[in-house]
Amino acid sequence: MPGRRLIFAFAASILGSLGTGIYAQDVNDRWFLRGDFQGLLSEYSGTQERDALGNLGLFIRADYLDRGGITIGYNRTVLSFQDGDQPDIKQDNLFLSGRWRATPDWAPGSFTFRLDGHVISNNDSTNGTDDVTAIAPQLSFLNYQESFYLDIGYSVSSYGDSLLVPQALEIDQLTPTLGFGFNEQRDWLQFRAYLIDASSSQRAQDQEDSAALELKWTHWPTARGRLGIDNFRVSTVLGERIFAVDQDAGGIYNLSDLQTGAAAIGAEWALNERNRVLVLLGLERYENRAINEDYQNTFLYFNFTHEWN
Amino acid sequence: MRKVISPIIYSVSLGLSLVSVVVFAQGPWAESYQLETLGQYGSAVRALGPVIEADPAHEFAILRSAWLKYLDGDYNASIRDYRHALELNEQSLEARLGLTLPLLAQRRWREAAASAEAVLTAAPWNYYAHIRLMVAEEGQRQWQTLAGHAREVVARYPSDATTLVYLARAEAGQGDIQSALRTYAAVLERIPAHEEAAAFVAANGNQ
Numbered sequence: 001m002p003g004r005r006l007i008f009a010f011a012a013s014i015l016g017s018l019g020t021g022i023y024a025q026d027v028n029d030r031w032f033l034r035g036d037f038q039g040l041l042s043e044y045s046g047t048q049e050r051d052a053l054g055n056l057g058l059f060i061r062a063d064y065l066d067r068g069g070i071t072i073g074y075n076r077t078v079l080s081f082q083d084g085d086q087p088d089i090k091q092d093n094l095f096l097s098g099r100w101r102a103t104p105d106w107a108p109g110s111f112t113f114r115l116d117g118h119v120i121s122n123n124d125s126t127n128g129t130d131d132v133t134a135i136a137p138q139l140s141f142l143n144y145q146e147s148f149y150l151d152i153g154y155s156v157s158s159y160g161d162s163l164l165v166p167q168a169l170e171i172d173q174l175t176p177t178l179g180f181g182f183n184e185q186r187d188w189l190q191f192r193a194y195l196i197d198a199s200s201s202q203r204a205q206d207q208e209d210s211a212a213l214e215l216k217w218t219h220w221p222t223a224r225g226r227l228g229i230d231n232f233r234v235s236t237v238l239g240e241r242i243f244a245v246d247q248d249a250g251g252i253y254n255l256s257d258l259q260t261g262a263a264a265i266g267a268e269w270a271l272n273e274r275n276r277v278l279v280l281l282g283l284e285r286y287e288n289r290a291i292n293e294d295y296q297n298t299f300l301y302f303n304f305t306h307e308w309n
Numbered sequence: 310m311r312k313v314i315s316p317i318i319y320s321v322s323l324g325l326s327l328v329s330v331v332v333f334a335q336g337p338w339a340e341s342y343q344l345e346t347l348g349q350y351g352s353a354v355r356a357l358g359p360v361i362e363a364d365p366a367h368e369f370a371i372l373r374s375a376w377l378k379y380l381d382g383d384y385n386a387s388i389r390d391y392r393h394a395l396e397l398n399e400q401s402l403e404a405r406l407g408l409t410l411p412l413l414a415q416r417r418w419r420e421a422a423a424s425a426e427a428v429l430t431a432a433p434w435n436y437y438a439h440i441r442l443m444v445a446e447e448g449q450r451q452w453q454t455l456a457g458h459a460r461e462v463v464a465r466y467p468s469d470a471t472t473l474v475y476l477a478r479a480e481a482g483q484g485d486i487q488s489a490l491r492t493y494a495a496v497l498e499r500i501p502a503h504e505e506a507a508a509f510v511a512a513n514g515n516q
Contacts, residue, residue, distance in 0.1 A: 030423050066417040103415040105384050110416065144416050224484040273453050 032069075033308040034061040042299035049291065051080040053299075059095070059250065068100035068112075073250050077122075089129070091122035095250045109143035118157070118245070118252055128169075128203060129254045131160030136245055140177075149179030149190070155245040157252065159203070167200040171243045190216040194241045204242050205258040205289045212239035212259070230270040233280065237262035260294070261285040266301070278303040341373070350381035368397045375407055384411035402428050402435070409441040418448040434465055443475045452482035470499040474506070486513050 040055040063069030073095035120132035140151035153175040179190040198204035264282030280301040344353035375390030391408040412421035422445035428438035446455040459476035477492035493506040
């Protein structure tokens with residue numbers, strides 16, 4: 001596959017310092033490819049406006065050994081409305097991410113610098129959620145025992161000109177995160193704070209500042225049991241957030257109103273070492289202050305992961 | 310009391326000084342070995358300074374420097390030295406094997422695996438290369454790969470307990486507790502006081 005090799009060679013030149021001489025020759029083909037195909041089906045309740053939201057996405061991730069890598073992603077989202085005359089919002093989301101891992105001797109773990117970019121385009125007739133671009137750097141630390149994780153993430157998102165509110169909209173988001181592994185690394189608990197500042201409160205549900213805490217718990221059972229489940233997941237979002245950038249999912253909540261809470265449960269199956277299936281079932285609560293509505297969104301998320309090597 | 314201790318200290322100091330004189334008289338190699346036995350790895354590296362300064366392509370001095378830097382926790386410098394040694398002699402299996410050590414210490418599993426696999430290409434049943442590849446597979450939770458790999462190595466080194474431990478961990482990682490119990494029992498036949506095996510059997514023996 002000369003095309004694939006060309007891409008790898010290009011990415012290798014970006015990543016740089018791949019080693020020199022003999023060692024570099026030995027491991028020149030040590031790229032690790034992974035693909036994630038994901039889908040989401042969701043239904044709204046308690047709202048006169050929204051009906052359903054569906055999403056399909058594909059992420060391709062290439063890593064050069066343990067040094068770093070790039071991820072390219074694409075998501076297609078369709079939001080339908082109760083009013084049959086209102087056209088669906090159809091959205092394309094492009095995602096590009098690069099990461100670089102460093103292992104300084106003075107630290108008891110490794111640091112990873114990551115830089116994400118998002119470009120979103122849709123046919124929103126108000127243009128308020130269209131023409132979104134976001135840049136999101138993140139610096140993380142994971143200790144060698146994989147029992148402690150810390151990151152600080154930042155994102156700045158800019159939105160297109162709204163036809164309804166003639167104000168520019170820029171979203172600044174800070175996401176400090178702490179993670180802990182325990183029970184012989186069979187449990188992982190992650191806390192991420194979302195601190196969001198909107199430049200225009202009128203375009204953000206009258207909410208200039210919003211804050212939320214996201215908790216994620218993953219448990220790997222000692223034995224997989226009859227269902228063959230590799231790990232269980234539980235997550236929740238407490239507080240409020242709007243136009244959040246989710247660095248774990250590689251997506252932006254640009255089509256959402258003010259999120260006032262969320263909870264999800266899920267399980268992941270390791271079909272074998274190269275193939276994994278993740279299923280999440282969740283419930284989200286939203287508020288649309290413009291029409292004074294509190295409503296819910298029930299979703300089913302599916303992700304299939306394949307590793308080529 | 311102080312009068313008694315002082316002569317002892319004096320004698321010990323004099324003794325150490327004489328040892329130092331003897332060591333220095335034998336040159337930087339003996340000094341480096343002596344310092345290594347005392348756990349003074351950084352000083353042991355510095356003792357080789359004159360050798361490497363005189364001959365920057367001194368393969369053995371560079372290999373030894375890489376090893377000492379690994380022991381000293383100076384992993385990135387150790388990696389640089391092992392790679393330098395490989396540039397000087399690309400056939401060196403020792404340098405490739407040595408390189409796995411600081412890489413594993415930094416949990417750079419894929420890089421360590423690549424170096425171990427390079428050794429196995431030239432020497433298919435090199436025991437240490439297999440062990441370090443298994444460490445990398447365990448670090449990546451590649452339980453199926455590790456189990457298959459460990460079984461092959463066990464077939465070649467049937468009395469070796471270490472390989473059996475990796476096989477047992479892989480079986481436990483796949484949730485196959487019964488197989489892991491049998492394998493840990495085999496570990497206990499070879500090393501009756503093996504703590505990990507005994508703890509696993511004690512915790513899961515009734516299943």
